[in-house]
Amino acid sequence: MLSRKSLMVVILTLALLLPAASQVWAITHLQVQPGNLVTLQYIDGSFYRIKSNGVTEEKPFKPSSQTLIIMDIDWTFTGGEAGHTYPLMLSIEAPKQTAQVFATQATPNGDGSGGINVHLTSALTFASGAYVLATLPDGVTTTNLYLHGYVI
Numbered sequence: 001m002l003s004r005k006s007l008m009v010v011i012l013t014l015a016l017l018l019p020a021a022s023q024v025w026a027i028t029h030l031q032v033q034p035g036n037l038v039t040l041q042y043i044d045g046s047f048y049r050i051k052s053n054g055v056t057e058e059k060p061f062k063p064s065s066q067t068l069i070i071m072d073i074d075w076t077f078t079g080g081e082a083g084h085t086y087p088l089m090l091s092i093e094a095p096k097q098t099a100q101v102f103a104t105q106a107t108p109n110g111d112g113s114g115g116i117n118v119h120l121t122s123a124l125t126f127a128s129g130a131y132v133l134a135t136l137p138d139g140v141t142t143t144n145l146y147l148h149g150y151v152i
Contacts, residue, residue: 032150038068040132042145047132060131063151068126072148073104076115077140080108088116088145089135092126098133108140115144123149 038061040047046060061068075088090102101124108114126132136142 036150038149040147063128065128066151070124070147070149073118074146076144077142078113079140080112082110086137091133093131093133
């Protein structure tokens with residue numbers, strides 16, 4: 001039979017370990033809390049965050065007091081010409097400077113539509129107070145442009 005002192009040690013140990021154990025399950029495969037995951041959609045020249053309930057925020061997304069880490073880029077378009085290559089470029093717009101940080105390209109199929117899905121191994125980082133800018137090619141219509149990542 002456990003003594004009163006031993007029982008108290010067991011209870012205190014469980015009280016310390018159980019909250020930590022429950023937090024382990026709240027970490028994603030990216031080692032971040034689910035609430036830190038971010039999906040941004042390009043709408044009318046800016047990126048807007050899509051919340052986990054499907055609602056798009058009203059203002060363009062700009063990390064405040066956090067760093068935005070982009071891991072995946074999805075882009076589709078129509079209106080291109082088969083055989084031509086169309087670029088997509090992303091830049092950081094900060095208060096004092098704009099710098100291009102990513103470029104890729106896609107070639108449309110026979111009906112003029114194309115797209116890419118890029119999984120970044122080193123990621124793109126956007127500091128607090130910086131916006132993500134996209135430079136899209138002339139002559140095509142972007143049907144979807146999503147950035148997937150997280151904030152820390």
